[in-house]
Amino acid sequence: MLNKKEARLRRAKATRARIARLNATRLAVHRSNTHIYASIISGDGGRVLASASTNEREVREQLGSGGGNVAAAQVVGRRIAEKARAAGIEQVAFDRSGFQYHGRVKALAEAAREAGLKF
Template identity: 55%
Template sequence: MDKKKSRMKRALKLRCKIKSLNAVRLSVHKTSQHIYAQVISGDGTTTLASASTTQTQINANLKNTNNIEAATEVGKWIAKNAISAGVSEVAFDRSGFKYHGRVKALADAAREAGLKF
C-alpha cells in the first residue's frame, strides 16, 4: 500500500466515526506549500468557517507558508472564525495525516484560541 492510500484509509475510518456522532468537525488538509482548515457542519453539507495560508490576511504576516508558524496562525484564525460563527466545540478531523508537526501546531493553536475538541 502506498503513502496516499494509507492516509486515505486512516481518514475514512476517522470520518465514519465522526459522522456517526453527527458532530461539527474541524477538517485539516496540508500540502507541501500550504495548510487549510475548515469547520464543517454535522451533516457535512455546509462549511461554517475556513482559514488557510493562501488568504492574504494570514499570508501577509508570514515569511513561509509551509512551516509550524504558519500552521499556528491558521489555527488561531480558524478558531476565531468558528467562534464568530457560533461554534465552540468540534471534532478534530486530521484527514489521515499523522498528529505531529504542522497538524499538531494547528490543533494546539485552535485550542488556545478557545475552540474545544
Template identity: 60%
Template sequence: MSVKRESRLRRARRARFKMRELGAVRLSVHRSNQHIYAQLISGEGDKVLASASTLDKELREGATSNVDAASKVGALIAERGKAAGVTKVAFDRSGYKYHGRVKALADAARDGGLEF
C-alpha cells in the same frame, strides 16, 4: 495512487465515519508541501461553516509551510469558528500524523477557544 496516500485516506475515512455517526462539527485539516488548510464542517457534512488557510491575505506574507504558519491558521480558524457560533468540534486530521504542522494548528485552535 501511491500506497502511502491510500493508507492515509483509509485512516481518514475511518475517522470521518465515526465523526459523522456522532454528528459532530469537525475541524478538518489538509496539508500540502506549501500550504495548510482548515475547515469547520457541519455535523451533517453538507456545509462549510468557516475556513482558513495560509492562502488568506493576512497570512500570505512570509513562510507558508512551517509550524508558525500552521499556528496562525489554527488561531484564525478558532476566531472564525467562534464568530460562526461553534465551540465544540471533532478534530479531523485527515489521516496525517498528529505531529509538526498538524499538531501546531490543533494547539493554536485549542488556545483560541475551540474545544476538542
C-alpha cells in the same frame, strides 16, 4: 500495496465514519508541502461553515514567508478558532485527515485550542 496517499485516505475514512456517527461539527485539516488548510464542516449537511488557510491574503502578509511551517500552522489555527467563535461554534471534532498528529497538524490543533475552540 497502498501508496502513501491511499494509506492516508484509508486512515481518514475510519476517522470520518466515527465523526459522522457522532453527528458532530468537525475541524478538518489538510496539509500540502507549501500550505495548510483548516475547515469547519457541519455534521448534518456537510456544509463548510468557516475556513482558514495559508493561501489567504491576510495570512500571507502576516507571515511574510511560505506557509509550510509550524508558525504558519499556528496562525491558521488561531484564525480558524476566531472564525468559528464568530459563527457561534464552540465544540468540534478534530479530523486530521489521516495525517500524523505531529508537527504542523499538532501546531494548528493546539493553537485552535488555545484560542478557545474545544475538541
